[in-house]
Amino acid sequence: MKRRLLAGLIPLAFVLAGPVQADIYAFVDSNGVRHLSNVPSDPRYKLVMRTPAYSNKAAQPSSYAPNNLYTPNVFGSNLARKASRAKPIRVNEQNRKRFAADINRIAAQYRLEPALMHAVISAESSYNPWAVSPKGAMGLMQLMPGTAERFGVSNAYDPVANMHGGARYLRWLLDRFNNIHLAVAAYNAGEG
Numbered sequence: 001m002k003r004r005l006l007a008g009l010i011p012l013a014f015v016l017a018g019p020v021q022a023d024i025y026a027f028v029d030s031n032g033v034r035h036l037s038n039v040p041s042d043p044r045y046k047l048v049m050r051t052p053a054y055s056n057k058a059a060q061p062s063s064y065a066p067n068n069l070y071t072p073n074v075f076g077s078n079l080a081r082k083a084s085r086a087k088p089i090r091v092n093e094q095n096r097k098r099f100a101a102d103i104n105r106i107a108a109q110y111r112l113e114p115a116l117m118h119a120v121i122s123a124e125s126s127y128n129p130w131a132v133s134p135k136g137a138m139g140l141m142q143l144m145p146g147t148a149e150r151f152g153v154s155n156a157y158d159p160v161a162n163m164h165g166g167a168r169y170l171r172w173l174l175d176r177f178n179n180i181h182l183a184v185a186a187y188n189a190g191e192g
Helices: 002-017 077-085 093-109 114-125 145-150 159-177 180-189
Strands: 024-028 034-037 046-049
Touching: 093 114, 093 159, 114 159, 114 180, 145 159, 159 180
Parallel strands: none
Antiparallel strands: 024 034, 024 046
C-alpha cells in the first residue's frame, strides 16, 4: 500500500516542483550579507557553482522505484500528459548512497518511512545538497527560509541539518493532516 502511494506521489511532485538544477551565483554586499541566487539579477553576482547540463538520455529520477511508476495515466489526463513530457532529472547516485545511513537514522527518529524521505529528496533536489529552487527553497529537502527557521535549521545547506528539518516538517504535516497524500502535497506546495 505504501509503495503504491509513494509511486503515485513521486510523479506529482516532479510536475509541481519545477526545476531544481541551476547555476549558483553569489556576492557579499557592503554589510557583509552573502546573497545567493540561481538568477544573477545584480551585476555583483559571480558564478560560484555550475550544475551539469543533462541530456535527454538521463536516468529516471528514482532508479530504485518500480518501472511502471511513470505510466502516464496515473492521474487525470491533463496532468498525466504534462508528467509524461517532463524531462527526467538525474539522481546523484553517489549522494543517495552517501546519505542513505543518515536518512535511515533520521527517518526512524521522526517515525517516517525511509522510502518517504528518499522520495521527497529525490523529487525535491535529486540528492543535491546545494540545490536552490527558483522560489528560494534550499538544500536536499528544499526548505524555504521560513520553514528552515521554524524547524530549527540554521544552515539549510548542511545536509544532515536539512534532513532533520525536512523530517520534522514532514512529521508535523503527517500529524496535522493524518493523510500522506495531503502531507506530501503540502510539503511541496506549502500547507496553506
